[in-house]
Amino acid sequence: MEIHIATVVELMPNGIVKVELENRRQVLAHAAGKKEIAFVRLRPGDQVEVTLSLQDNTRGRITGAPRKS
Numbered sequence: 001m002e003i004h005i006a007t008v009v010e011l012m013p014n015g016i017v018k019v020e021l022e023n024r025r026q027v028l029a030h031a032a033g034k035k036e037i038a039f040v041r042l043r044p045g046d047q048v049e050v051t052l053s054l055q056d057n058t059r060g061r062i063t064g065a066p067r068k069s
Contacts, residue, residue: 050062
């Protein structure tokens with residue numbers, strides 16, 4: 001699984017979010033794990049970590065906020 005840093009572009013119905021990866025590619029993602037349980041609100045412009053699907057590279061999961069090093 002590939003983990004990418006992405007920016008939220010658009011909020012869509014049913015918890016789907018359109019995000020833009022570092023390489024300017026846009027994918028559809030949904031909140032997964034603690035993000036879904038805690039109902040974290042996302043806004044356009046937010047930075048998130050996205051794990052892309054192995055079967056479909058146009059879909060992914062929002063797994064968290066980017067880690068600060």
